[in-house]
Each structure stands twice: as C-alpha cells, then as structure tokens.
Amino acid sequence: MKPKAVLIGPPGAGKSTIGRRLAQALELELVDTDAEIERTTGRTIPEIFTHDGEPRFREIEESVVREALEATDGIVSLGGGAILSDRTRELLQGHTVIYLEISVAEGLRRTGANNHRPLLAGGDPKVKYQELMRRRRPLYRRSATIRIRTDGRSPARVVGQLVSKLQDK
Numbered sequence: 001m002k003p004k005a006v007l008i009g010p011p012g013a014g015k016s017t018i019g020r021r022l023a024q025a026l027e028l029e030l031v032d033t034d035a036e037i038e039r040t041t042g043r044t045i046p047e048i049f050t051h052d053g054e055p056r057f058r059e060i061e062e063s064v065v066r067e068a069l070e071a072t073d074g075i076v077s078l079g080g081g082a083i084l085s086d087r088t089r090e091l092l093q094g095h096t097v098i099y100l101e102i103s104v105a106e107g108l109r110r111t112g113a114n115n116h117r118p119l120l121a122g123g124d125p126k127v128k129y130q131e132l133m134r135r136r137r138p139l140y141r142r143s144a145t146i147r148i149r150t151d152g153r154s155p156a157r158v159v160g161q162l163v164s165k166l167q168d169k
C-alpha cells in the first residue's frame with residue numbers, strides 16, 4: 001500500500017486540519033502520526049518530550065512514520081519535525097509529498113493560542129519559530145513534490161486546490 005499523499009510543513013501549517021479535510025473530500029483514511037504516537041504509547045507528546053526528551057520522541061516518530069507509510073493508501077499527516085530524520089526523508093522518496101507553506105507570522109498566529117507544542121514553548125516563540133524554519137525550510141523543500149501556500153487561504157480553499165493537483169497525478 002502507498003498513501004495517496006503525505007503532508008509536511010512546520011507547526012501551524014495545517015497538516016492535521018488539511019489532512020483530515022482532504023481525506024474526507026477524497027473519502028480516504030487519515031493517519032496523523034502525532035495522534036498515532038499518542039495512541040501507541042498511551043502518552044501525550046508534551047509528556048514524551050518532558051520525560052524522555054526530544055531524541056527519544058524522534059525515535060518513536062521515525063518508526064511510527066515508517067509504519068504509517070506502509071499501512072495506508074489514504075492521507076498521512078506528519079509532525080512538523082519528522083523530516084529532520086535522514087531515514088524518514090529517504091522513505092519519503094517516491095511518495096507524493098505536499099509541503100504546506102506558511103509565513104513565520106501566520107505560523108505563530110496559528111500556534112500561539114495553545115501550549116501543545118513543546119518545541120515552541122519557553123523563550124521567545126518568534127525567535128524559536130524563525131530558527132526552526134532556518135534549519136528545516138531546505139528539508140521541506142527537498143522532500144516535497146507539491147508545494148502550496150496556505151497564508152490567507154481558508155482550509156476549504158487549500159483542500160480544493162490540493163484535490164485538483166492530485167487529480168493530475
């Protein structure tokens with residue numbers, strides 16, 4: 001099995017939201033790897049970060065992503081940092097990978113209202129988000145086969161555009 005598409009991009013880009021709505025529109029299953037990590041470990045992501053640290057979270061994430069890519073022909077939404085793994089980037093080759101692009105300002109607005117993302121917690125969120133993008137932007141770009149801007153576009157509009165891009169595939 002192979003997913004119809006895999007969604008990547010930074011926190012707040014809409015991977016979970018667009019993933020759910022795109023899967024509905026195409027009548028496919030959604031696998032959100034963050035939800036899958038929480039389901040299989042029985043713990044929340046902040047708990048894993050706090051008690052075991054980021055490196056352990058990344059190990060769990062790597063194996064959950066590997067399994068998700070094998071186990072579904074639906075839509076897979078990754079966590080924002082999944083592409084930091086060399087092995088995950090290798091596994092993504094040959095897949096339809098959609099990079100949901102977002103500006104720093106809009107990414108901060110969309111993630112600002114909650115503290116569910118341990119990587120953005122503590123310190124100045126803007127500096128953290130900029131730093132994160134500096135490191136990751138080249139990795140998102142390299143892994144993507146489709147890119148779509150999401151600033152100022154409603155989820156419905158983003159999904160509409162993705163449905164038509166995927167039809168050409």
Ligand SMILES: Nc1ncnc2c1ncn2[C@@H]1O[C@H](COP(=O)(O)OP(=O)(O)O)[C@@H](O)[C@H]1O
Nearest residue numbers: 010011012013014015016017110150153154155
């Ligand atoms: N295109 C969009 N326009 C406006 N708000 C959005 C859009 N996509 C997502 N959001 C909102 O941004 C927040 C983060 O979205 P989420 O799907 O959790 O992002 P991600 O999984 O990429 O971190 C949510 O509150 C969601 O409703």
Ligand SMILES: O=C(O)C1=C[C@@H](OP(=O)(O)O)[C@@H](O)[C@H](O)C1
Nearest residue numbers: 010011012079080081117118119
């Ligand atoms: O960017 C990151 O490193 C992370 C993003 C989160 O997912 P979202 O991108 O869906 O917020 C989640 O996987 C974890 O908190 C780490």
Ligand SMILES: [Mg+2]
Nearest residue numbers: 015016034079
């Ligand atoms: Mg998400």
